Amino acid sequence: xxxxxxxxxxxxxxxxxxxxxxxxxxxxxxxxxxxxxxxxxxxxxxxxxxxxxxxxxxxxxxxxxxxxxxxxxxxxxxxxxxxxxxxxxxxxxxxxxxxxxxxxxxxxxxxxxxxxxxxxxxxxxxxxxxxxxxxxxxxxxxxxxxxxxxxxxxxxxxxxxxxxxxxxxxxxxxxxxxxxxxxxxxxxxxxxxxxxxxxxxxxxxxxxxxxxxxxxxxxxxxxxxxxxxxxxxxxxxxxxxxxxxxxxxxxxxxxxxxxxxxxxxxxxxxxxxxxxxxxxxxxxxxxxxxxxxxxxxxxxxxxxxxxxxxxxxxxxxxxxxxxxxxxxxxxxxxxxxxxxxxxxxxxxxxxxxxxxxxxxxxxxxxxxxxxxxxxxxxxxxxxxxxxxxxxxxxxxxxxxxxxxxxxxxxxxxxxxxxxxxxxxxxxxxxxxxxxxxxxxxxxxxxxxxxxxxxxxxxxxxxxxxxxxxxxxxxxxxxxxxxxxxxxxxxxxxxxxxxxxxxxxxxxxxxxxxxxxxxxxxxxxxxxxxxxxxxxxxxxxxxxxxxxxxxxxxxxxxxxxxxxxxxxxxxxxxxxxxxxxxxxxxxxxxxxxxxx
Numbered sequence: 001x002x003x004x005x006x007x008x009x010x011x012x013x014x015x016x017x018x019x020x021x022x023x024x025x026x027x028x029x030x031x032x033x034x035x036x037x038x039x040x041x042x043x044x045x046x047x048x049x050x051x052x053x054x055x056x057x058x059x060x061x062x063x064x065x066x067x068x069x070x071x072x073x074x075x076x077x078x079x080x081x082x083x084x085x086x087x088x089x090x091x092x093x094x095x096x097x098x099x100x101x102x103x104x105x106x107x108x109x110x111x112x113x114x115x116x117x118x119x120x121x122x123x124x125x126x127x128x129x130x131x132x133x134x135x136x137x138x139x140x141x142x143x144x145x146x147x148x149x150x151x152x153x154x155x156x157x158x159x160x161x162x163x164x165x166x167x168x169x170x171x172x173x174x175x176x177x178x179x180x181x182x183x184x185x186x187x188x189x190x191x192x193x194x195x196x197x198x199x200x201x202x203x204x205x206x207x208x209x210x211x212x213x214x215x216x217x218x219x220x221x222x223x224x225x226x227x228x229x230x231x232x233x234x235x236x237x238x239x240x241x242x243x244x245x246x247x248x249x250x251x252x253x254x255x256x257x258x259x260x261x262x263x264x265x266x267x268x269x270x271x272x273x274x275x276x277x278x279x280x281x282x283x284x285x286x287x288x289x290x291x292x293x294x295x296x297x298x299x300x301x302x303x304x305x306x307x308x309x310x311x312x313x314x315x316x317x318x319x320x321x322x323x324x325x326x327x328x329x330x331x332x333x334x335x336x337x338x339x340x341x342x343x344x345x346x347x348x349x350x351x352x353x354x355x356x357x358x359x360x361x362x363x364x365x366x367x368x369x370x371x372x373x374x375x376x377x378x379x380x381x382x383x384x385x386x387x388x389x390x391x392x393x394x395x396x397x398x399x400x401x402x403x404x405x406x407x408x409x410x411x412x413x414x415x416x417x418x419x420x421x422x423x424x425x426x427x428x429x430x431x432x433x434x435x436x437x438x439x440x441x442x443x444x445x446x447x448x449x450x451x452x453x454x455x456x457x458x459x460x461x462x463x464x465x466x467x468x469x470x471x472x473x474x475x476x477x478x479x480x481x482x483x484x485x486x487x488x489x490x491x492x493x494x495x496x497x498x499x500x501x502x503x504x505x506x507x508x509x510x511x512x513x514x515x516x517x518x519x520x521x522x523x524x525x526x527x528x529x530x531x532x533x534x535x536x537x538x539x540x541x542x543x544x545x546x547x548x549x550x551x552x553x554x555x556x557x558x559x560x561x562x563x564x565x566x567x568x569x570x571x572x573x574x575x576x577x578x579x580x581x582x583x584x585x586x587x588x589x590x591x592x593x594x595x
Contacts, residue, residue, distance in 0.1 A: 077106045080226040081219040082467070090216060107223045108162055114184070114216040115155050121209040122148040128202060135355040137202055140194035143359045144206065147187035150329065150367070150395070151213070154184040158220070174228040175471065179397065179439065181221040182470040183417040186437045188214040189466055189503070190416070194357040214466070221469045266585020269311060269335075273374050273402050273588045277337050283312050288319035297325045297336075297346060306330040316376060318343040324350065324363055327396070331368035338376025341405040341426065351382035351389035358411060362393035369418075371396040372586045377405040384409040384430055384453040394420055394438065400586040401425055408433065409450060415440045415474065421579065423588050428484055432462035434474060435502060441475045441576055443590055448484040449496055449518065457525065458487075458518075461499030463506040473507035473537070474499075475571040478591065481547070482516040491518045497525040501532035501558075509539035509571040511562075512595055519547030524554050534558055541568040565594055 074097070078087035090113045091097065097109050125144050133141070158180045161173060188210040195203035272280055284300045285292030292315075294300040300314045311333050318339040325346060327334055338344025348363035350356045364378050371394075382389035391408040397418035405426040406413050412429035415436035422442045427434060430452035434442070449458045460481060463474045481498070483491045496518040499508050524538055536558035540550055550561045562568045569575060572593045583590050 073101055073103070074106055077103055077110075077223055077226075078219070081222040082469075083215045083219055086212075086215050087219040090219075103223070103227055104162065107220060107227065108159065110216070110220040110223060111155055111158050111162065114213060114220060115152065115159075117209070117213045117216055118148055118151050118155065121206065121213060122152075124209060125206060128205060134199070136198045136357070137200065139355070139357045139360055140191075140198050140202065143194040143357050144191040144210075147191045151184045151187045151217075153329070154180040154187075155217070158184075174224070177224050177228075178221065178469075178471045179418060181217055181224065182437075182439075182467075182472050183395070184217045185214050185221065185467055185470060186417045186464070186472075188217075189437075189464070190359055194359060197352065218467050218469065221467065225469050269372065269586035270584050270588070272311065272313070272335060273372065273400075273586055277315065277339070277375075280313060280315075280337065282315045282337075284314045285317065286314060286321075287317040288321065289317075292317060296323055297321055298323055301325060301327055301331060301334065304331055304334055306332075308333045311335055313337060316344045316346075319345070321346040322348070324348045325365070327364075327366040327368045327371055329367040329369070331371075333370050334368055335371070336373040336376060338374065338404075340375050341377055341403065344376040345379055346376070347379040347381055348391075349380060349382045349386075349389070351380070351386035353386045354382075358388040358390060358414070359393065359416075361388060361411075362390040362414060364391070365393045366396045366399060369397045369399070370586075371399045372402070372588065373400075373404055374402040374588075375404070377407060379406075380408040380412070382409070384451070384456070386410075390414045396420070398582045400583065400588040402586075402588040409452070411435055417472075419582075421583060421586075421588060421590065423590055430458055431456055432459045432500070432502070434460060435462040435464065437464040437466070437470070437472045437503070438474075439472045439576060441477060441572075441579070442479055443477045445476075445479045447476070447479055447481045449482070449487055449491075450484045451487040451490065452494060456494070458494055458496035459500050459525065460497070461508050462502040462527075463499065463508045464503040465505040465507050466503045468505050468535070470505070473509065473571070473576070475576050476508070476510045476513055477572065478512050478595065479510075480514040480516075481510075481519065482514075483518050487518075494518075495520050498523050499538070500525045500527045501536045502527060504532050505535050505537070506532055507537040509537075509541070509562075509568075510543060511539075511541040511568050511571060513543050514545040515543050515547035517546035521549070521552035522554050523550070524556070524559065532558070539568070539571065568594060 074088060074091050078084045081087045087110065091106065091109055094109050094113050096112060097105060122145065125141060125148065129141050158177055161177050192203065192207065192210055284294065284303065286294045286297050286300045288295060294303070297316055304312050304314070307330055313335045315337045323346065346364055350361040350363070352358055352361060363380050378392040380389045380391040388411040389408055391412050392406050393414035393416055395416040395418055400421045400423070403424045407428045409429055410431040410433065412433040413427055415434065415438040417436070417438050420438045420440040422445055424444050425442070426446045426448065428448045428450050430450050434447070447460055449460065452458055461474050465472050487494070497520055498510060526533065533556040536556070537560070538558060539560045539562050541562035553559060553561070579590060580592055
């Protein structure tokens with residue numbers, strides 16, 4: 001890893017400062033949590049190898065003043081990870097573990113090591129920014145700096161959650177931890193993606209550090225999964241241990257309410273999304289004609305309070321708003337209310353061919369948590385010939401979109417990271433037009449394929465899960481997958497597929513949806529040869545329509561025709577994105593489980 005000019009004490013100081021800046025809502029440690037810690041220690045013990053390499057590591061641990069029990073505990077914890085050698089070597093060099101370190105202290109150390117690596121990579125990336133870089137290089141470095149900051153926030157939040165240990169007795173908090181670490185892994189690959197059209201050696205200069213960070217965070221995620229699985233087993237919930245490959249965001253939750261809303265949406269937000277706009281208390285009005293508080297959406301967002309604990313509602317009157325909008329991560333609880341699809345339209349045309357990165361091509365980008373929007377259109381008009389051109393990018397945790405239209409061509413909707421929900425939305429595009437690595441459910445949506453450029457194939461999805469422990473994936477439930485008006489007359493001239501595997505552990509499930517006859521009999525398409533065909537997870541359950549037949553589907557190991565509700569339920573709103581714990585607050589209508 002190399003040396004980092006930050007001490008363990010300084011890291012603790014930063015962690016404490018960060019924790020003070022956050023308003024913690026976690027419960028205090030319970031007696032059950034402490035009991036489960038003991039159970040987790042027993043669960044983590046999986047045996048110790050005694051070959052020469054392991055004895056050499058014992059010698060090194062003794063030189064550092066570790067006891068044998070400490071080194072064994074570290075080996076045991078690292079044995080559950082995907083990168084055990086890196087895990088062990090990074091913890092050997094950390095120096096912040098006590099002589100009686102147990103699983104919780106080891107996980108804390110692993111996360112802290114990741115923070116140090118991010119700090120080092122961030123400093124290196126900053127040093128690479130110099131006069132003479134072209135627009136692509138500057139844009140890619142900008143992506144990386146943003147990703148480093150987001151990763152640091154997510155890792156410090158993880159430390160805060162680990163310190164109060166409520167995740168051991170509260171499965172919801174365990175899902176929060178897994179979500180944070182999953183997003184932190186995704187960020188590193190987003191940084192790398194920005195360099196794919198860049199000249200020079202910037203990508204090579206950062207590649208090693210970025211992959212190192214990803215692997216370190218992967219190790220932390222594996223440890224958290226292992227401990228929470230052990231705690232879950234102690235509680236008698238053993239199903240989550242049966243197949244790590246299918247690890248879901250919240251397998252432990254069974255949907256309990258059937259009123260059409262995931263429970264993470266509060267009653268207040270539920271009313272906001274269902275109520276007529278005239279009955280809602282509006283904080284700011286945007287109007288092109290000057291009749292509101294602001295003429296642009298960006299100006300209204302800039303004036304909104306930071307880290308608000310209550311909903312801040314911005315009414316955007318009908319009109320065409322030609323601007324790019326960024327809802328920054330410090331802008332919490334923002335809500336957009338438009339006057340309807342096609343009436344309130346925010347539009348842009350940034351695209352990769354003209355020099356943007358995919359990440360920063362978005363017309364609207366949302367990273368402030370708990371964002372919700374209703375009754376408006378997000379659009380990128382760059383067109384099919386301009387390739388990647390994002391209309392809406394979302395990295396907002398616990399965000400929801402209701403009765404919105406999202407229009408573009410290639411890469412229309414970038415579901416980048418964290419937990420998201422889309423209900424009664426229209427999503428238009430051509431190639432990979434729903435893509436990213438969030439934990440996302442699209443429900444009752446119209447997914448409409450547009451006419452692509454000559455020779456292009458239509459791909460509804462391209463999911464980007466990089467690690468088998470990430471709790472991410474795209475779940476499409478009760479939607480219609482059809483041809484848009486510009487494609488309908490010529491749909492026989494183009495091949496359309498449900499998706500292709502952008503990354504190694506790509507995961508997409510389509511359930512109880514209508515598939516039009518434009519869907520090819522094979523259903524799914526490879527990305528490049530045999531890449532990911534054995535490690536992906538693609539599922540289909542009780543779909544209807546002329547394109548829904550599974551007899552001639554791909555024969556990949558990772559493709560599954562789901563036959564029972566037990567197989568399909570983990571991908572529902574209630575279970576996959578913990579919808580029953582947060583969607584009620586947004587007011588977005590939803591179905592918690594299967595029909």
